[in-house]
Amino acid sequence: MSHKPTIFTGGYNPEGAIKWVEEVEIIFEAMGCTEENKTILGVYVLREEVNNWWRNVKLRIGADGVVILWEVF
Secondary structure (H helix, E strand, C coil): CCCCCCCCCCCCCHHHHHHHHHHHHHHHHHHCCHHHHHHHHHCCCHHHHHHHHHHHHHHHHCHHHCCCCCCCC
16 A cells, blocks of 8 residues: 555546556556455455445355456456
């Protein structure tokens, strides 16, 4: 968190989403994150509408203990 990743709130903003992904991927590279840790950090900075989206996705894809990697996220 010392790298101060941007909080992402969702909504229809494709350019904002792409920019957010690019920003957090720069942080992931600097930190040497594993694929699983990338998802954990990415989810940590989700708020509002997109956080609700993530909870629903996690229920559908993450069922049966499946680990959701950043590539799928």
